[in-house]
Amino acid sequence: NRSWAEPYKIKMVEPLKMTTESERQAAIVEAGYNTFLLPSEDVYIDLLTDSGCGAMSDRQWAGMMAGDEAYAGSANFYKMRDAVEEYYSYKYTVPTHQGRGAENILSQILIADGNYVPGNMYFTTTRLHQELAGATFVDVIVDEAHDPASDYPFKGNVDIAKLEALAKEVGADKIPYVCIATCVNMAGGQPISMANLKEVRAWCDANNVLLVHDMTRVAENAFFIQQREDGYRDKSIREIVYELCDLTDAATMSSKKDALVNIGGFLAMNDDSIYEKACNLVVVYEGLHTYGGMAGRDMEALAIGITESVQDDHISARVGQVEYLGNKLKMMGVPIVNPIGGHAVFLDARAILPHIPQDQFPAQALAAALYVDAGVRVMERGAVSAGRSKETGENFMPKLELVRLTLPRRVYTQAHMDVVAESVERVMKQASEIKGLKFTYEPEYLRFFRGKFEPV
Numbered sequence: 001n002r003s004w005a006e007p008y009k010i011k012m013v014e015p016l017k018m019t020t021e022s023e024r025q026a027a028i029v030e031a032g033y034n035t036f037l038l039p040s041e042d043v044y045i046d047l048l049t050d051s052g053c054g055a056m057s058d059r060q061w062a063g064m065m066a067g068d069e070a071y072a073g074s075a076n077f078y079k080m081r082d083a084v085e086e087y088y089s090y091k092y093t094v095p096t097h098q099g100r101g102a103e104n105i106l107s108q109i110l111i112a113d114g115n116y117v118p119g120n121m122y123f124t125t126t127r128l129h130q131e132l133a134g135a136t137f138v139d140v141i142v143d144e145a146h147d148p149a150s151d152y153p154f155k156g157n158v159d160i161a162k163l164e165a166l167a168k169e170v171g172a173d174k175i176p177y178v179c180i181a182t183c184v185n186m187a188g189g190q191p192i193s194m195a196n197l198k199e200v201r202a203w204c205d206a207n208n209v210l211l212v213h214d215m216t217r218v219a220e221n222a223f224f225i226q227q228r229e230d231g232y233r234d235k236s237i238r239e240i241v242y243e244l245c246d247l248t249d250a251a252t253m254s255s256k257k258d259a260l261v262n263i264g265g266f267l268a269m270n271d272d273s274i275y276e277k278a279c280n281l282v283v284v285y286e287g288l289h290t291y292g293g294m295a296g297r298d299m300e301a302l303a304i305g306i307t308e309s310v311q312d313d314h315i316s317a318r319v320g321q322v323e324y325l326g327n328k329l330k331m332m333g334v335p336i337v338n339p340i341g342g343h344a345v346f347l348d349a350r351a352i353l354p355h356i357p358q359d360q361f362p363a364q365a366l367a368a369a370l371y372v373d374a375g376v377r378v379m380e381r382g383a384v385s386a387g388r389s390k391e392t393g394e395n396f397m398p399k400l401e402l403v404r405l406t407l408p409r410r411v412y413t414q415a416h417m418d419v420v421a422e423s424v425e426r427v428m429k430q431a432s433e434i435k436g437l438k439f440t441y442e443p444e445y446l447r448f449f450r451g452k453f454e455p456v
């Protein structure tokens with residue numbers, strides 16, 4: 001059993017401010033018990049998200065100097081477009097400022113009022129854009145995905161029977177597309193298998209429905225396929241990523257994750273009429289169709305980031321670090337979502353705080369307590385994130401009430417992971433002292449970002 005280490009070395013460092021527990025206690029009260037409202041200066045280890053906070057390589061930084069900041073037809077756009085086609089298969093690329101910009105445009109193009117969009121669980125911004133465009137989201141993920149204890153290796157899979165039942169109930173003509181995420185974020189960073197994606201493809205073909213891919217974490221999904229699925233052990237991450245993308249018709253991408261840049265995204269597709277419509281809308285919401293809200297230098301860094309993101313060494317170290325933290329927590333007896341995900345370890349807040357009912361937001365309370373203990377910032381992924389039903393206005397009460405410890409790519413060391421695990425263990429020992437929370441301010445959209453709370 002050989003040790004692994006990162007396939008890079010550190011060339012530049014960013015010093016961190018150390019705080020005391022009483023400073024952190026004051027900071028969390030000021031932030032209304034919402035870790036999104038903490039100034040990052042007051043955070044020691046930031047595991048809030050893996051979005052836009054990864055470390056770029058020296059190659060990417062060098063690329064930043066080669067930015068062609070022309071309004072139209074930037075050389076960096078063509079390089080990025082070519083990288084998308086070469087690595088991700090899609091013929092047309094429309095840049096956007098980030099993933100949700102692409103989701104907005106795609107939802108407006110494909111969705112008509114009264115439509116239904118099935119997906120393998122939801123993502124917050126994705127579902128909201130579908131709803132704003134007039135659709136109802138329907139979860140068609142396998143049941144195992146809702147059970148944090150299940151060891152099922154492909155919890156991102158679609159239950160074809162659920163898809164079939166929806167089509168029977170509302171008619172396939174009311175389903176403009178099936179929305180598939182690779183490495184499903186809200187399920188705990190869980191992959192979809194290639195075999196299942198092929199089945200979904202066949203279902204879409206048989207029912208004349210498009211297949212749209214949220215490819216935000218496609219390389220991490222490819223890694224799990226390589227490790228777990230028959231026939232893929234000897235395929236490269238690059239080959240598996242291409243094959244996944246090639247099974248789908250269009251994609252939305254938040255390149256702030258897998259693709260190793262601090263900002264950016266795109267919409268990609270093979271159909272020229274969808275491309276034409278996307279170009280029409282991107283100029284309204286984002287920018288010209290050859291920059292879509294991105295600087296030339298950012299498109300250059302993205303083109304390079306795409307090539308780095310599909311390297312086998314990179315992705316096995318990346319997911320390996322998540323596994324290291326997850327296994328350490330498991331050994332300490334911390335209840336986490338199984339199997340360990342690709343981008344994050346998810347704590348089961350219900351199991352850690354059984355005395356707090358779900359309508360007092362146990363995961364939100366646990367995230368706040370973790371910050372106070374050691375300055376580790378994490379995020380809630382439970383009832384606060386799930387929001388309210390569009391129809392009834394009632395709070396959704398999702399089966400998964402989780403706290404996400406999300407690892408930025410190429411940023412923290414193994415020693416940081418040890419500090420995090422010890423902090424979780426300490427907080428768990430004092431769990432009975434943690435109190436539930438209630439809203440003091442609830443924003444209308446995506447309330448988890450800016451909501452404020454106080455203890456009940």
Ligand code: F0G
Binds near residue numbers: 048181254
């Ligand atoms: N799809 C998935 C699966 C995501 O995880 C995200 C962002 C988006 C779409 C939206 O992309 O942020 O670039 O507009 N997830 C971040 C997170 C915010 O922390 O999980 P965006």
